[in-house]
Amino acid sequence: MSTFDSKGLIQDINHNLAPFRKAQPEAMAGFGQLARASMAEGTVSAKHKELIALAIGVTQHCSGCIAFHVKALHRLGCTRAELEEMLAVCVYMGGGPALMLSAEALAAWEAMATAA
Secondary structure, three states, X not given: OXXXXXXXXXXXXXXXXXXXXXXXXXXXXXXXXXXXXXXXXXXXXXXXXXXXXXXXXXXXXXXHHHHHHHHHHHHOOOOHHHHHHHHHHXXXXXXXXXXXXXXXXXXXXXXXXXXX
C-alpha cells in the first residue's frame, strides 16, 4: 500500500490556502480565471490539457499538482493506459526523478479510482 495520500494532500492544500485566498482575493481570482481559461475544452481537449499539466507536475516534482490533476483526469474519463503512456514520456524527459514522481501519480490514480 502506498503512503502517498493524494486526497489528504488536496484537503490540506485547500485548507492551508483558505486564509491566503481571503488575504489575496484578486490574485487568487486571477489565478482561478487563468486556470479555467487555460484548461477549457478547445482545439486541444480538456483531457489532453490535464495530461500535459500532470506531466509538468511530475517533471517539476510537484506532489500537489499530481494530486489535483489526477483527480481532474478521473473526472474527464482518462484511462490508466493513457496515464501510463504519458508517464513513460515523463520518465524519458525527466529521468529518475520523474520515475519517482510517477509512482506518486500511480498511487493517486489508484486512490481516486477506489473513491469513485
